[in-house]
Amino acid sequence: MDQQRRTGRQLLAEQEKLGNDVVAVEVGGQVFDLHTPLPEGTSEVRAIRQNDPKALPIIRHSTAHVMADAVQKLFPGTKVAFGPATEAGFFYDYDRPGGSFSEADLEAIEQKMLEIIESDSPFVREPMAREDLMALLSSMNEPYKLEHVQRLEGELTIYRHGDWVDLCEGPHVPSTRFLKAFKLTHTAGAYWRGDERNPMLQRIYGTAFASPKDLKAHLKALEEAKLRDHRKVGKELDLIAFHPLAPASPFFTARGARIYNALCDYVRELYDRHGYEEVITPQVFDNELFETSGHLPAYYENMFLAASKEHLEKAAKEIVEKPPADVHACEHVMTEHFRFGVKPMNCPSHCLLFGMKRRSYRELPLRIADFGRLHRYERSGVVQGLTRVRTFAQDDAHIFCTQEQVSGEIADFIDLVHRVYEDFAFQAPKIYIATRPDKRIGDDAVWDAAEKALIDGVSAKGVPFEIAEGEGAFYGPKVEFHLKDALGRSWQLGTIQADFNLPERFDLSYVGANNESHRPVMLHRAVLGSVERFFGVLIEHVGGNFPTWLAPEQLTIVTVASDFDAFAVEAAKELRRKGLRVSVDTSNERLGAKIRAARLMRVPYIGVVGAKEVEGRGLQLRSRDLNADVGFSTLDEVAARLLAEHRAPSLRD
């Protein structure tokens, strides 16, 4: 090794900074193994120690190698594919001749991994010429790695530990003994290279940390997150229900509907202040609409089609009289006769509405809002609680405006989104700009303009964003606002999308100041996004403890004994007259049991009524959020206190 290119280990040793907790080194933002020669002339390095955040992906990736080693030792003939570190741990994909891995297999693998870690085998990096590497992978009978190497460019390296070898660019921990805390968590199928046309491999997920303490904390956090799962909490609090006869289609119970409507009413108040007009549009349309909008060509597999008996008869008749040549032709005959489609989005009907009248530039920007129910057919494997359903409503609106108005509308909308998320005490959302997908309508020049409009609009606000390549809607690019659920899964909620395509397809126009006809731009936007999804994420965010302004029941009045029931009922009536949501528990239970019941339902306030309260015409009030008895209050004081929290924070006077 030449003098100029020393390793991180050598450098740190010279500087007496080499502890036994150093995992790797960082030079100018790049991470190297301790034993890898650093770029020429490097004299300053930063040691990445075990507790450094940058150590985590290294530890996890190295653990993935050890897992793959263990798997191949235990299950000969198993081939390996990819095995990266992820946000929460790592995985490795395998092609196992015998099929999948069981729970028992995972335990055996963990045991074998412990042996490998115990052996304290150094990870060794080895640059290799392409031909040698391909020969090596062929001899190892690793077709996936071989295929991968053919796609790779630049310097190729392998990593060894013990007798195990993997095509890998590193970096890795110095030796297996640095892996001190790991757990294999679950298995899953995963397509090779993420493409569903490819064979499905077996994936084993695991996680690893610098110390057993960190691992334990992580596993505990996962357990706690599970307790917040909106499917569990939503059921416990009697907010939502599902029935097998309506798969992926939530029922909102009376309590859940209260919250649902409170969310919509909240948005309606904002609409009043931001110049939106709410409309109501049909559910089912002649499919000609969806031909025009592009949904049938580009969104067909997500649409529910609807047919009447007459349509079915006509289709049947044609099929009997002129039998179609194949399945495809038969499908065509049927869809030709199934005249109706259930709307999957509101935009087509809003285009119809815009086009029904001669429009003036004076009307623009025209902001049309719609809580219309949408139906989208989602494949059975993708649905999930409230966050991915087949029927939902959005706090949807379409803004028809001039080119010049676009950036102003985007800026206003971003303000609106941030204000709303603050009202729900969410962290600032992560913003993505989703660009043109492969499956799309419209010319590239139009997409160029639309993408530029969004990027300019967001940039003007100075908020950070990332580009999500190819993730746009089929009709236009999107700005997406993402929040995470209790399990750390990220969901798109709000969005604003620039659309130059639909106005074109619907031939929309307005009369300008110059008395000439112009094409409007259309912005699709939603703040909550899907109300269903927002509800689900919100349940998890508040852990079922809905703030007073959303709580289905704001106050439960409980009586100490049945003698006081009459006053309790009277008090509830009086408070309800003031617009509060109040219930009375007159069940034949002891006070403690009634309090417990109300607390389990996460009611923000509990009011106890006994002899003293009847006499003073008030309640002994307990606050859920303060977790304390707040003392005696007259009914007027109770009303004032609750009414102060009765509206969203930003709407309070």
Added chain:
RNA sequence: GCUGGCGUAGCUCAACGGUAGAGCACCUGUUUUGUAAACAGGGGGUUACGGGUUCAAAUCCCGUCGCCAGCUCCA
């Protein structure tokens, strides 16, 4: 849709080839109660559905439906 797992009372779970059970919830009674569970009694199940194996199936096998974790796809 794909891979794997799961489906027993309203809920949480037991029984894992040999008579379907518990706690909570529910109903009825007793109790009149002061801040997280009073006591007693009672009702409730074609073990998701359909088929098969077996003297015997909740239990084993096949199919359908649904749910869960991922993958692919998306608000």
